[in-house]
Amino acid sequence: MRRAAVRAAVHRFIKRLLEHRDFNDNTSLAELGLEKADIEDLIFHLEDEFGLTAFTAEEDRMLKSAKTANDLSRFLLEIGRH
Template sequence: MKKKDDVRAVVHRFISRLLEGQDGFDDNASLAQLGLDKEDIEELIFHLEDELGVTAFTAEEDRMLKSARTANDLSQFLLEIGRY
């Protein structure tokens, strides 16, 4: 699993793609305020898992979809599942 800074960079890159190039958002910015809905976040999680070579169980992904509020939440989740 990649280091924390690497995971953060990947999360930011994918969110920027969904936001059509908007960059420079804060890690603690609300994903909803950035304009991402549940489907966007779900797609983002799948792409991030592929990019980082990690896999979450369905229950973990469901938990993440319910609790992810910020880019930092996504990074923390990916670091957590990367430990398995």
């Protein structure tokens, strides 16, 4: 997986939730108005987009630690290496 493709997918899905508003990769997801359920849905959609499957423990860890779009991209790249 290429980092640029992952970043583009993360942005596409977040922008959809934000009604196409722009945002910075390092802006807090909470500041953008995303709640835990939104982030969980985002993770599932992104895993589907790339044909990835994370273990429940990995997803739980990500839900607890995902603060920015950058965090989501890193998580996808990490599970893509398995």
